[in-house]
Amino acid sequence: MHAWEAIDGALDFIEEHLQEDISTEALAQSAGLSPFYFQRLFKRLTGRPVLEYVKMRRLAMAASVLADREKRILDVAVEYGFSSHAAFTRAFKEAYGISPEEYRKDWPMLNTCDKPELSMRYQLVDEGVPLIAGDIVLEIERRRLAVPEAYLGMETAVEMKRQVPAGESTGIDVPGQLWKSFHEKKPSVDGLAPDGPEMGMSHMADPEAGTFLYFAGALAEGDAEAAGMEVNTKSKAAEASTLVKRELPVGEYLVCRIEAETFEKLVTIALDQAGKYLFGTWLPAHGLTTLPFSAEKYYRSNESDLYMEVWVMPLPLQD
Structure with a gap:
């Protein structure tokens, strides 16, 4: 043993x-x-x-x-x-x-203390090979995004020490609260793609302030600004009621697909465990790091096929 x-x-x-x-x-x-x-x-x-x-x-x-x-x-x-x-x-x-x-x-x-899945730290899978650990399934593959994707949503600043890594620093889940606010507002937002994915984006970290920006939104249909919405595209935290536009840019990505039994488990325990595996085990073992940016894409159009994806842009570790 x-x-x-x-x-x-x-x-x-x-x-x-x-x-x-x-x-x-x-x-x-x-x-x-x-x-x-x-x-x-x-x-x-x-x-x-x-x-x-x-x-x-x-x-x-x-x-x-x-x-x-x-x-x-x-x-x-x-x-x-x-x-x-x-x-x-x-x-x-x-x-x-x-x-x-x-x-x-x-x-x-x-953010609560979840039971860790220790086995994930000692299993290294190849790209495109599913890993089953506990109650979740994940798979990592490379993809190229040829056309940028525009999303409309809400954004706020988050303290790194209170949110990263999730489950180890307990307290109010600020991104989770932002999602609650966005879902309350979403039915009244024009210009969103029907049954399109939602996206959470962590970006623009400010080490001196100890914060990063977190965005929660949904895929826009066509040109978001042409949809008649008041959109703030400035690179700072927006007021809670203001919509912002963010793009998933063109580029080469590593995509970690995650599946779980329920949507609640998918966006809490499974996301936390998969993030620790991707950033703490898989990327270092392959000599890779990432740009200071990550996106979570949530797919809920089919309740019988719940899954999400974590998108990161890989870089060689020495760079």
Whole structure:
């Protein structure tokens, strides 16, 4: 057994017993490791100490259960191992920046700590060969875009430390909130292609400010500016109600196609895991990096064939 497989088994055990007492010693014993080496290996592979990881997974599950308004917050807290309403509120606010009451009132989208898919780090697939890991399927291939694609949407600045990488820095999901705002506005937007894809774009990073711009929008039909919309094309964060036009430019791309069982899982857990695999494993192993830009294309015209694609422009690593 490889060392990562022992930790992967411990992660499965944690998922099955989140509502029970979990000790480091018991996990180490199940993995066949001493507590000392188990804790070191666990933190190395997950990025968190054992008990902190357990707490963050409990908070993630508790956040999903809070959607049931029939359950009292205290009952949710006790169900996931918190000794009191106050202890749960304190931990929830430290993780997400808001209290459980505030979360239940406004339902903002959250970056939560998801169970990592460790096997993906140790599997290297060729271009055009699907990789199946956990509940997702991904495939990487090269494509050339010969004609630019125009999208209409909304844009905002995002703090890098709060969003990258997703799941490791928990809190309000700013891109997710932008998508909510765009979907509320989308029915009233003219000039969008019927059943066309939607696109999320991360670009124009500002290292000094510690931010990047995130765009959320949908494919425009023909010339977006000729569609009669007031479009702002300036290279800065737009006001929440202002539409902006962005283009997926002509060029050579690496495209990572991702499939999952549900759209919710596709745009959260699957996207996070695929991004870590693409940028943390696949690209470095092939001596590649990318331009400081990435696009996520979402396809929802057929509910029985849910998938998305991550588009990046590759560069040799030495450049």
